[in-house]
Amino acid sequence: MIEREQVLHVAKLARLGLSEEEVSTMAGELSGILEHVDRIAALDLDEVEPTTHVVELENVLRADVPHQSLAPEVALAQAPDPVDDAFRVPSPQAEE
């Protein structure tokens, strides 16, 4: 069972603002889903290797050759608030 405090903690980790209504529905929905998911917790898989990649691949390497990348003005063109050659964001220190 997921409690309200856990929802708020996880939302903070995810940088996700939630309304009061979302917090309460989320607690119920996540609990229901996790209850189903918890069925795998009971399986004895201590000796099993986890799958990190489904297709066997050798390490993929490429030559370290410089190449043309996006021009700064192109990379900045889609930004909500570009300034000079940078992305502008609100100050990390909130004004009171």
Add this chain to the structure above:
Amino acid sequence: MAELLALTALEAHQAMVAGELDPGEYADAWRQAAAGDQLNAYLWREGDGDGGAIAIERPSIAPVAVKDIFCTEGVPTTAGSRILEGYRPPYTSTAVRRLLEAGAPVLGKTNMDEFAMGSSNENSAYGPVLNPWDHGRVPGGSSGGSAAVVAGGLAPWAIGTDTGGSIRQPAALCGIVGLKPTYGAISRYGMIAFASSLDQCGPLTRDVSDAALMLAMLQGGDPCDSTSVGLPATPALPDREDLSGLRFGVPGELASDAIEPGVREVFETTLAKIEQLGGEVAEIALPHAEHGISAYYVIAPAEASSNLARYDGVRYGMRAESSGDVIEMYEQTRAQGFGAEVKRRIMLGTYALSSGYYDAYYGQAQKVRTKIATDFATAFADVDFVVTPTSPSVAFKLGEKTDDPLAMYLNDFFTVPMSLAGIPAISIPAGLAEPAGGGPQLPVGFQIAAPAFAEQKLLGAAYALEQGIGFDARPEGVPNG
């Protein structure tokens, strides 16, 4: 015009090569058809303008409808999300670039569940896509727009993405062919990421031959995607006439009560057809497949929560007005930009990856994944293919499952195990069945899965079965070849 639209993409290509069909006239006919979209299936069409960077001068292949998850330079790319409204990528994905280089123009960008999270297309920020067979029902998802345009006569063929069934399930619900290739067969460069250990691009087409032709254009390794390896050889057009010498395994564990009676009947009829065509049907065991949904709904949200961290209102997409600090700007942007299902999965994934829970959830799910892959490997030592219904039901009604996320997730019961194992699987239309609640008949998909990189063999068997079934039903008003 109806005559032109009745051609499959392969037939049109052959006619263009033979000089019997004018490529410009053919492309125009499709542009006109796409302009008549009443299914909310397109988010952008070539006729809407602004297609400069991806326009091609001399088409020689049928135009393609592209799921709006593929970046197209200068052309709006939303992934079905409000957070990317108005976004015009500065580059084109490798999959689309390959189509353009082969001579296939982009006909339009198709609607989808937000960031490919969903099985009904009701999670799009731009409204649901309607099923061309019954406008009161869902087309499936997440590639619902791509499936609906092909089934509804609004595009000759389409590409989509499949993470846990997002190509195969909508193909089944719309009565067309959908192929999820082996993980790594097609480059994902420029394909907006959902769950990176699962996502794969693939074709949605009218028939198996078109799927083979499309796969031949798309497949191949790409220096821009280190997970892409391509197929051992370029797929040839399938021409297999029967199924003699081939063994088809039916998982005993998947004979679940959750299958609608109509779907079960079509499935049984198709197994009989396999035997008529000289194939053998055997029962096999996939003892861990029943845990597929649990493992998937840990792995996919966990990876999504990480992939979606990039949408923070800084480099692209929308930014919420906020008077606070940068953290508040992130939180408000994501609160306003993401829809309910995306938020739910970010929460679920962040929880599963958070301190103290990682081993119990993500670690355990990755082990279940190993067991499922091992189950398939054991089965393939005995049979050539594993077959199941693609979806436990035919297309369901709009709004029927939106209040119960878990019920929606269980739609993916038959498609998720193949995704977890990274193996190729195709859905072909096998017949029509009445929905559980009654009503006009709707298409039923039959899923065939093969070992990794066995696409050629898979397409051959699917083709022979397709010819044997002879499915030729179309939604009302759609030209039929």
